[in-house]
Amino acid sequence: MYSLFLNLEEEKRRTIINAALKEFSTNTYDLASTNKIVKQAVISKGILFHYFGSKKNLYLFLNEYVTEIFADALNTRLNWQEPDIFKRYEQIVEIKFQLMKQYHNLFDFLKMVYAETSTDVRQELNEYNLTLQKKSYETVFEGIDFTLFKEHIDVKKAIDTIQWVTDGINQRYDQQLKAHVNDENAFNNLLEQCAAEANSYFLFLKQLLYK
Amino acid sequence: MYSLFLNLEEEKRRTIINAALKEFSTNTYDLASTNKIVKQAVISKGILFHYFGSKKNLYLFLNEYVTEIFADALNTRLNWQEPDIFKRYEQIVEIKFQLMKQYHNLFDFLKMVYAETSTDVRQELNEYNLTLQKKSYETVFEGIDFTLFKEHIDVKKAIDTIQWVTDGINQRYDQQLKAHVNDENAFNNLLEQCAAEANSYFLFLKQLLYK
DNA sequence: ATACACATTGACCACAGTGGTCAATGTGTA
């Protein structure tokens, strides 16, 4: 289907992917501009439409492409034997940050996709994502030992809290990360810093929640 | 300065404010459209520019107007004698939701303002907000009794956690709220529900964090 | 009834940006 694009050399492909991710994670589908994408990727308008045919195809392809990248990373790199939810979260954070080193806006994009309402693409997004996303979200907790929590703890609330604390720390670093996308060293350092802070909050929560 | 607008009758003024809040909380400053605002508010293009002179003035006025509304509400309705941080948070949630009944997009707008990067307005926003916002954020914790926490607790992390859980619950209700903006009953019910859920999470956290 | 000040309208403007096209030009291979 998109073999023209997929046969491109790795680096060029990633440049285009990242340019598109950036545009689509900054604007809603309707307001995102293919002109800006080609400018950012330093390719001609013609070749983009040669690869993808239309803005809509590009967007839907992008969604499936990066969703798969994320799913693959989880499947191959996550230790599914780990019963401690905090260690599991540490791993997920680590995997996400590894991906962000290659695809800075991957998760901003997925967040935007989740919120996208344009009638041009909503239906197709639902068809693809609703099934996959829910399934993989459930399996993320596969093998977790919930008996590690103190007895009187509401496990659902505990999981929510862990998730929200993770989100909160990410958000705390978001602005800084965006300010340093062009300085690879600074960007990666910030990711390390963020991961470390996440882990310190996990420790904090562990002391509260675990036996 | 904007006496023309401020002398308008209450309801018309709020209609215009809400139309502008909606547009500016859905789009960044550059992409927000004055045409959409006048259409939503059912007023003519001319009168909007008669009131505000330019898009930029409208935006900056809007920011100061709703910031003041929020600050006023906190100053007058908050019980500053309350030493329990959870009860303080309950009050803040309550006050925010009261305001959202009148101005649905008030806090979405303030969030967007915080993230706005357009060179057209960023400098003016900084001049106004950075001073005010930081000051009022500090005073929100005035009079809180932090000795209520267990001794070994990291108070800063505890406060962050409470904040992030509050944010998380809000976000959980966001989509539903947006789907029911035109059904006043449903909207208000959702707000009640959201406040109730926030309180149940506050209870959960209190058991973990308090002596 | 008249006159005047001011509120309000919406057609209109020059312009910027849109998704998409296609004739022309490069480029690598047989």
Next chain:
DNA sequence: TACACATTGACCACTGTGGTCAATGTGTAT
């Protein structure tokens, strides 16, 4: 040399932009 295919970017018709202004309503003081 010839041919297939990758790539370019000027170009298209179109939509939407912030802002203007002559025209029209409206309320009040005389």
